[in-house]
Amino acid sequence: MPYVNIRITREGVTPEQKRQLIEGATQLLADVLGKNPATTFVIIDEVDTDNWGIAGIPVTERRLKERASQQDK
Amino acid sequence: MPYVNIRITREGVTPEQKRQLIEGATQLLADVLGKNPATTFVIIDEVDTDNWGIAGIPVTERRLKERASQQDK
Amino acid sequence: MPYVNIRITREGVTPEQKRQLIEGATQLLADVLGKNPATTFVIIDEVDTDNWGIAGIPVTERRLKERASQQDK
Amino acid sequence: MPYVNIRITREGVTPEQKRQLIEGATQLLADVLGKNPATTFVIIDEVDTDNWGIAGIPVTERRLKERASQQDK
Amino acid sequence: MPYVNIRITREGVTPEQKRQLIEGATQLLADVLGKNPATTFVIIDEVDTDNWGIAGIPVTERRLKERASQQDK
Amino acid sequence: MPYVNIRITREGVTPEQKRQLIEGATQLLADVLGKNPATTFVIIDEVDTDNWGIAGIPVTERRLKERASQQDK
Numbered sequence: 001m002p003y004v005n006i007r008i009t010r011e012g013v014t015p016e017q018k019r020q021l022i023e024g025a026t027q028l029l030a031d032v033l034g035k036n037p038a039t040t041f042v043i044i045d046e047v048d049t050d051n052w053g054i055a056g057i058p059v060t061e062r063r064l065k066e067r068a069s070q071q072d073k
Numbered sequence: 074m075p076y077v078n079i080r081i082t083r084e085g086v087t088p089e090q091k092r093q094l095i096e097g098a099t100q101l102l103a104d105v106l107g108k109n110p111a112t113t114f115v116i117i118d119e120v121d122t123d124n125w126g127i128a129g130i131p132v133t134e135r136r137l138k139e140r141a142s143q144q145d146k
Numbered sequence: 147m148p149y150v151n152i153r154i155t156r157e158g159v160t161p162e163q164k165r166q167l168i169e170g171a172t173q174l175l176a177d178v179l180g181k182n183p184a185t186t187f188v189i190i191d192e193v194d195t196d197n198w199g200i201a202g203i204p205v206t207e208r209r210l211k212e213r214a215s216q217q218d219k
Numbered sequence: 220m221p222y223v224n225i226r227i228t229r230e231g232v233t234p235e236q237k238r239q240l241i242e243g244a245t246q247l248l249a250d251v252l253g254k255n256p257a258t259t260f261v262i263i264d265e266v267d268t269d270n271w272g273i274a275g276i277p278v279t280e281r282r283l284k285e286r287a288s289q290q291d292k
Numbered sequence: 293m294p295y296v297n298i299r300i301t302r303e304g305v306t307p308e309q310k311r312q313l314i315e316g317a318t319q320l321l322a323d324v325l326g327k328n329p330a331t332t333f334v335i336i337d338e339v340d341t342d343n344w345g346i347a348g349i350p351v352t353e354r355r356l357k358e359r360a361s362q363q364d365k
Numbered sequence: 366m367p368y369v370n371i372r373i374t375r376e377g378v379t380p381e382q383k384r385q386l387i388e389g390a391t392q393l394l395a396d397v398l399g400k401n402p403a404t405t406f407v408i409i410d411e412v413d414t415d416n417w418g419i420a421g422i423p424v425t426e427r428r429l430k431e432r433a434s435q436q437d438k
Binding site for chain 5: 161164165167168169171172173183184185186187188189190191192
């Protein structure tokens with residue numbers, strides 16, 4: 001009866017992609033540990049880019065820098 | 074000083090029901106472990122049915138199947 | 147299909163008390179929201195008192211102060 | 220590679236304040252444990268005041284009481 | 293930069309199985325959402341069977357019932 | 366009433382370092398958002414290096430590689 005929590009930034013993930021994450025994670029637990037899909041939970045949390053930090057800055061800012069550095073090329 | 078996190082699908086839970094969950098969980102910790110309500114946190118996360126999977130499919134899909142099977146009867 | 151996570155300090159909680167927390171939380175979700183116990187998860191995390199802070203200090207330290215203040219009386 | 224999850228009530232936190240929380244938490248892990256900021260995640264969850272309980276009641280209710288008690292003075 | 297938290301009961305999972313869960317979950321996020329493995333975290337929490345409840349009872353008790361019902365056959 | 370959860374690998378963190386993390390995180394929330402330390406929780410989870418993955422491999426393996434690459438120099 002595993003519980004899988006996937007946290008990602010909210011950047012346009014589609015319902016179909018969510019379905020694939022749910023299916024894939026459930027299959028992974030069945031394949032590796034023989035866990036029963038009927039009692040496997042997968043919960044996806046989408047987090048605003050203002051609310052997710054990496055390397056000490058919000059992802060919002062990181063994305064702006066990435067785009068700027070793309071345009072420089 | 075317990076921390077209780079209740080995760081449920083976002084399907085029309087009312088403020089009054091949330092109040093009951095908060096009151097009930099706080100009371101449970103006081104009854105069973107003698108915990109002080111003043112420092113008991115209860116946090117309710119409502120999760121979109123697209124983002125919650127069980128048995129390898131999103132709850133959105135599960136609900137559609139449940140309704141279809143109801144109409145068949 | 148709710149998921150309930152109860153986090154408490156590791157201070158001698160017995161298996162019987164854990165059983166009561168599991169039963170009580172499952173019942174609460176059934177009573178307030180009509181949730182099916184068969185797909186209700188309750189997970190209890192016991193956290194060392196060194197690893198839990200409140201009011202800016204570890205619970206280990208808080209407990210020492212509480213005992214000292216008891217002995218003063 | 221620490222993971223820091225800050226959960227607060229949704230009560231008008233600004234992007235600038237979020238940036239400060241991300242920067243401060245990342246710095247804290249670097250200062251105390253020498254953790255590398257490049258692989259430090261900070262995730263801020265803002266929770267509706269209806270969904271956060273303390274002392275057995277929702278924060279929504281607690282805020283109303285606080286305001287009432289302010290006006291009494 | 294996804295964060296994946298897999299919670300399972302502590303029932304003899306081997307380091308090799310953990311390695312497979314980590315590899316599989318990281319691959320899933322790369323396949324479905326194009327996420328960079330370098331900044332994908334996977335954290336596995338093993339939970340004692342006394343501390344995990346389903347259907348209102350601890351998994352410890354559920355396992356005993358499962359074994360008893362096996363022996364009946 | 367913030368809740369801060371710090372997850373780090375279990376690699377010899379001392380009680381004094383935990384105390385500093387608790388104090389620092391509590392102070393951060395007070396400084397940035399004016400939160401009351403009396404109702405600020407900080408919980409530190411130490412995770413075995415077998416159970417934490419980054420870049421698709423367990424930290425146990427990552428540490429071995431880091432040490433090997435150190436010795437090469």
